Amino acid sequence: MTSVDMRTPEALADAERWTAHNYHPLPVVIASGEGAWVTDVDGRRYLDFLAGYSALNFGHRHPGLIAAAHAQLDRVTLTSRAFVHDQFADFCHRLAALCGKDLVLPMNTGAEAVETAIKVARKWGYRVKGVPDGQAEIIVASDNFHGRTTTIISFSTDPEARADFGPYTPGFVTVPYGDLAALADAFTANTVAVLMEPIQGEAGVLVPPEGYLGGVRELCDAHNALFVADEIQSGLGRTGRTFAIEHEGVVPDMYVLGKALGGGIVPVSAVAANREVLGVLKPGEHGSTFGGNPLACAVGAAVVRLLETGEFQARSAELGDRLHAGLNALVGRGLQEVRGRGLWAGVDIDPALLTGRQAVERLAERGILAKDTHGSTIRLAPPLVVTADELDHAVAQLAAILAAG
Structure with a gap:
């Protein structure tokens, strides 16, 4: 194929012209995908080592998930939560059982699920713990990434995500990730929750020191606060366990889930917790038009069935x-x-050799798609359907x- 025949330059130019520049994508225009591979508009194949930031844990167009979506598309796709549909209970029941929790509250995006967890933790703090109205505090970790809403970026320590979007939402206390002494000092009578990623993804796949998550659990118990685990990237099989927090044998009060829960087909997120936590919500206090829709539930239930084995x-x-x-x-x-852990790695390249951006550009030239973050760090997260030979090829x-x- 000659350069004249190539469609990529024109497609990239069109995207640059018609979209806001909130991303800096690699110069690859994907047209199709299957399993761990994608093909661009010019027919070149790439091994996908990003997997949609773990949204594609089961690969592109997993046959079982596509079949579930097709079957539901022929029946009903949206009802709103004003009614109950026939896929809702099965999805919620299966996901609650997978999490070992009583209840599930489905939403759409990961950020919505985090916002849901924040609201639930605050209301629990007022109604159950007895924190004075408007005084609830949630402890978070530095270098966190929980989404991009104005409330969530209010407790981000990443200037790129936070700068110029104020005024910021109060009620959050930030401590260094992995520092139990600093966490212990941060608790007050008004602390209602600790919100943390068991492994920090955007920060460079940072694994906390051994025993840290167990220490967080103990401190939450001692101070009657909820432990909220954001498993949006780390959960649903990515690290070799259903949830990354299981590596330390820790059970949080709330799981925040998303990305892979939609099978790479539709946005699906959820919060899972026991009745004494999620039960604080009453009709009309929180909701979503698309949250828990029939198509999402059909796909989400199929995802959970894959994980049940x-x-x-x-x-x-x-x-x-x-x-x-x-x-x-x-x-x-x-x-x-x-x-x-598992099929998830943060790789620090010698900055004297290459920046992270240079590294992923050169990998793309060799048919491997990955993503840089923070200088000379790149993240590798292939779909869980990747083969041993494909792993070896990428390395x-x-x-x-x-x-x-």
Whole structure:
């Protein structure tokens, strides 16, 4: 194919012309996908090592999930929560059981689920704990990423996400991630919850020190506060367990879920908790027109059925060991550090060698799609359907760009 025949430059120019510049995408225009692979408008194939920030845990167009969506599209797609539809109870029941919780509140996006958790934690604090009205505090971690609403960015420590969007919502106390002593000092009588990612994704796939999440659980118990685990990226099989927090044997009071819950087909998110927590909400106090719609519930239930077998969790654990072994072999050969669990890795490239952006651009030239974050760090998160050979191929391409410098 000659450069004259290529469609990519024109498609990129059109996107640049007609959209707000809130992203800086790689110069790749995807037209189709299957499993761990995508194909661009010019027919070039790429191995997807981003998986939609874990929204595509089960790969592109997973046959079982596509079948569930097709079947529901032929029946009914939206009713609003003014009525009950026949997919709702099955989805909520299955997801509650997967989480080991009594109740589920479905929403659409991850940010909506985080906002839901914040509202529930505050109301629980006022109605159950007895915090004075308007005084509830939620403790969060530095370098967090929980979404981009004005309330959520109010407690972000990333200037890029926060600057120029004030005034900011009060009621949040920030402590260093992984520092139990600082967390203990932050609790007051008005603390209603601790909201944290068990592994921080946007920050570079940061895994907390061993025992940290257990310590968070103990402090929440001691101060009668809720532990809210944001498993939007880390959950649903990504780290080799259903939830990343399970690696420490910890059970939070609330799970915040999203991304992979929609199977890469529709936005689906949810909060799961026991009745004494989610039960504080009454009709009219919180809702969503599209939250828990029939199409979302049909796809979400199919996702949960995939996870009920444990196959994807085991696959992520086994292949994750292979991925991390391959990446750790490159430490000292262009890589400075590798972090993560399961099929999720944060890779720090020697900044004297390449920036993160340069690295992902060169990987894309070699047919591997990944994403940079914070300088010379790149994130790798292939779909859980990736094969061992595909993992080895991607690591070999990374090794090649590091050797080329």
